Amino acid sequence: MLRSLGLPSFDALFDDIPKGVRVARMGIGPGRTEPEVVADVDKILARNKPVSRFSNFLGGRISSRYLPAIVDALISRSEFLTSYTPYQPEASQGMLQALFEFQSLWVELSGLDVANASLYDGATAAGEAMLLCRRIHLGDRFLVPASLPWEEKSVLGNYGVGLGLKVAEIPFDPSTGRLDLEWVDREVRRGDVFGVLADVPNGFGLVDERVLDLKSTIGTVPLVVSADPLALTVLQPPGEYGADIVVGEGQGFGMALSFGGPLLGLMACRREHVRFLPGRLVGATQDVNGRRAYTLTLQTREQHIRRSRATSNICTNQSLVALAFVLYASSVGPTRLARLQADLAEKARALATALDGIEGLKVPRFTAPFLGEFTMELAQGNAVGFLDRMLAKGVLAGHSLSDPRRAVKSGPELVHVAPSQAANTADIRKYVKAAREALVPGPMGSA
């Protein structure tokens, strides 16, 4: 090939790269054969301890669920796995139809009109929702629950900083954990609030009835609800209680934990705001012969057309994870999904009840109802130390709700607990026994 181009060597292909910017070598070592690579990676991965080795009570937005084998089998089909963004609809009807089905499912779950074809994760979806609010309402303050996970607050701050948007925290009742709606009412009346976000379940695991009354408090100010898709199989669709935008984290529907990535950002809005929506959208249409067909649509919102005036910079999204989402929901089916949520809620209730009364623990920390996860408070010691001691007894007991960036440790030590789908009655008993011991400072308790 070089000869056909009349070039003496590979070097001639790079004649346009000045000597001053050449590198001699990168310094990354020689290549390895496939068995060598597999051995190397397996050796490293052996230093991980997968959740299956423990009694697992880790949750938050990222859920430990059983993945039906069919999900991975079908998303692994190379026609899906190795395709690009479906810019040429005629060559990509399969992915486009699957994404249309995905959008339809999030519309049904959210109770809104239009869903996009995915964003990066639940936190960035909340960030994009905040920016969407700013496009449909004036103001410079966005209200979020003080109980929102610190990671999401940090992401929201980063999505707002460019436009000078401020994120303010809605206080909660220290006993019930419920949103302070009077505070919200007061702040909204100041006229500078352009959007309010509430999460279901919230950062403490609570399903707070005040969320149902939030829209009537804030009136024309847009309401964003960040909801867990599994919870939406049993709870009212947020569109029915006034949400203007519904976002969520979709990993629990079909994606492995994979140390927290890839995840799936879900987003839906009202029809009148569709032109302000970020991300890709698949629409149904016809081909020249009147045959049903699908295509990306309203691309004039997007960066490759609108550039600096686009509704978002997003290009690559999470299409394959969106496919996994609709596959998971369809293979489990609506009845068993609702049953799964009810089972998880039962387990969480059983654990909270069994832990209640142990000295040094306040369980649950708040009195508002919860579903499959709850928060407890440690009277003494710190959450990380407690979790380490629980680990030593074979229990992934939850995660600390403290912001690890804080320089000075202060404030209550809260632990978020979410029984995994795999956790059974024996695991719950084990948790309770381990917690009694982990809370007693002793020779084992100094970790």
Added chain:
Amino acid sequence: MTFRQARWDEPPLWELAPPKAATTNGPAIALPGVPDRWLRKTALRWPELSEPEIARHYTRLSQMNFGIETSAYPLGSCTMKYNPKVSEMLARRPGAADVHPYQPESTVQGSLEIIYRLEKLLAKVTGLREVSLQPAAGAHGEYAALLMVRAYFQDQGKLGQRTEVLLPDTAHGTNPASAAMAGFTTREIPSKNGCVDLGMLKEAISERTACFMLTNPNTAGLFESDIMSIARTVHDAGAMLYYDGANLNAIMGVSSPGRMGFDVAHLNLHKTFATPHGGGGPGAGALGAGEELAPYLPVPRVAKDKRRYYLDYQRPKSIGKIKTGYGNFGLDLRAYVYILSHGEEGLAHVSRRAVLNSNYLADRLGKFLPRPFGKLVKHEFVLSGARLKKEGVRTLDLAKRLLDEGVHAPTVYFPSLVEESLMIEFPETESRRELDAFVEAFDRAIHDTPQHLREAPKNLSVGRVDEVRAARELQLSWKDLRAAAVPPPPAARPATTPPPP
């Protein structure tokens, strides 16, 4: 041999097994302790399907989709290369897949080590000081980088002054979009002969400039040979130089962003490092930074203390978090496997082969359509289809006609500085045979009658899709289809192509 794609009349899921009409007899399911007003009045409206029904449905859909394993995929600036199977296998190991990001550090030493090692490797490839794997995609990395630039100038007390981002007119659309989201105004610098016009850059740059964003090689497939002068100009003005790494596949082992003087860079691991694109994602957008900007990288950083890896949050200058977790770990692992397999010489050879493929193809296709910039190209090149307009044929028609040959179309109408542009990239994983086959397909396509070109494609699951109607009628979900009560599709016909065994 004529190509034919499978053509299934595959209805959407809800037509396979229409869900029962919703009933409103109280809550769908009772939850002790949860007040009734919280509960759904009706069960979720979604079909109950059997596993074989689902398997057949999505297998049929997959047969109506091009992927890198069905055909070459020469989308310019997208670097559609083959995705090695060993990466897929390893990413599914329980030690990789079944690990929760909130597990105690002592139980995730393996994941932390992969991240740590990959960050170090990418720092070497880019010639930058530190790399973070947190961004989910290229544009996400761009955004994070611009927030870092913002924070840097804020610390210098110059944020009020440095409000503008400059970029060439060949820039990817994500660049100006990310800059706008980060609160900067943007100004495009016109190109000269496909490259940055240094004179125009010098004229435009000022004490108001925060950053100049550049892709090198650029989207015209050209190496910006003035890069040293560009870097000097940008730095003399006190601004930062940003590297869009979408096109890194052309220069590994030859040059690097750090060596060229860039202060910050994003890489698309789903391009250069062969992680699958998944029909549009997930990707992974590694973010590299030099001395001045490294302290601003997102937290946590993965650090090592003797033999223990840990998550370091004590980075007072960090911009904080830009997503949940630590990045798309599943993709990071695949990229790690790719780099480990190739090594120093392998990666350098990837770039040599990609550039050779591109020059070979540019030379051969240049016989059919003019190349606006008639010099040495890097990993991709641009043709102009403008002359076809005389015959009433647009670049889009040519793209659709190429699909009929069983090959994916190139990127079309970008970069916009070339009229009726086609942007073609054949990465190193495509053999000479594939290249020659593409030339033959291109030959047949461009010499077809104008009418055939305008009527293409004929051999795919659908004919030319009515995108105008899609935007006008906006049917975006099942709910919209229900509202429109569209008539059911025509009765199922047998597929014109039997599925592969």
